Amino acid sequence: MMKRASMGARLESYEHVLMCLICRNLFDDYDHQPKFLPCHHTFCKDCLREYVQHVGDEIECPSCRKIANIPAAGIAALQTNFYVNGDTQESAVDDGDGRVPPEARHVLHKANALVECKKVELEGMLKAFSEEKDHALLKIDATMEQHVHTLSRRATLLKNKVIDIYNEHVQRLEADLEEISTAMTCIVSLKEFHENMISRGEFNEIDKGIGEMGEVYRNINERIKPMENHIVFEEKQGR
Numbered sequence: 001m002m003k004r005a006s007m008g009a010r011l012e013s014y015e016h017v018l019m020c021l022i023c024r025n026l027f028d029d030y031d032h033q034p035k036f037l038p039c040h041h042t043f044c045k046d047c048l049r050e051y052v053q054h055v056g057d058e059i060e061c062p063s064c065r066k067i068a069n070i071p072a073a074g075i076a077a078l079q080t081n082f083y084v085n086g087d088t089q090e091s092a093v094d095d096g097d098g099r100v101p102p103e104a105r106h107v108l109h110k111a112n113a114l115v116e117c118k119k120v121e122l123e124g125m126l127k128a129f130s131e132e133k134d135h136a137l138l139k140i141d142a143t144m145e146q147h148v149h150t151l152s153r154r155a156t157l158l159k160n161k162v163i164d165i166y167n168e169h170v171q172r173l174e175a176d177l178e179e180i181s182t183a184m185t186c187i188v189s190l191k192e193f194h195e196n197m198i199s200r201g202e203f204n205e206i207d208k209g210i211g212e213m214g215e216v217y218r219n220i221n222e223r224i225k226p227m228e229n230h231i232v233f234e235e236k237q238g239r
Contacts, residue, residue, distance in 0.1 A: 020044035022051075022062060023119075027081075034081035037061050037068045042081045049075045183220045187213055 019026045020034070020043050027034040032044040041063040048070075051059055057070040071077040194209030 020047055022047040035075060035078040036081050037066075037078070039064050039066045039068065045075055048078070180220055183216055187216050187220075190216065 020032060022043055023032070023046070025032045025044060027042075027044060031046040034042045035045050035048055036042055037048075039061050041061050043062065048059075052070055052075060057072075059068050059070065060066070061068055190209060190213050194213075197209070
């Protein structure tokens with residue numbers, strides 16, 4: 001029991017040596033190959049490569065915050081920490097007689113499996129979030145497009161209605177003006193007719209001519225008055 005407790009304590013104390021403190025994967029000779037930064041802190045090649053892709057060739061050490069300049073050849077050109085390898089990992093859990101207990105191997109494999117599982121779970125969550133975000137954006141775009149289409153259609157209908165009303169008023173005013181023009185021509189003709197009668201000495205027709213001109217005037221006035229009232233009303237409404 002004491003040996004197992006001691007082994008667990010050694011595992012915890014060697015955590016910074018056995019695994020990358022960014023991704024929590026055990027160091028190996030492949031993607032998780034341990035690489036020294038100039039400050040001598042060690043992280044796996046894969047994490048450093050991703051870090052550089054995001055911030056550039058001048059990075060901040062995740063442990064001590066010192067600035068590290070990455071060589072032009074990239075992360076691969078950083079010095080490999082050869083002190084961290086399979087032998088180092090096994091020595092961290094050595095039971096003292098040169099053998100690695102099966103329990104220790106099981107703990108290491110379980111830790112690696114847990115890390116991989118969490119990575120897969122995180123990737124799934126990110127994918128689901130991305131899909132949900134895209135769906136929400138599409139829904140917003142569709143709703144906006146529908147509202148814009150409806151408002152545009154209503155604006156077109158309203159515009160056409162205004163044009164129809166305007167044309168109707170113009171046609172009515174033109175017809176009224178035509179009648180007034182005809183009436184005014186009639187008055188002028190009556191005036192000339194009765195002037196000729198007066199010049200010939202036919203004075204008995206003067207009263208009759210004045211009466212006819214008055215009748216035409218009253219007809220014109222009855223036409224003009226409603227139009228004047230309508231125009232004044234619309235001016236008041238527009239103010």
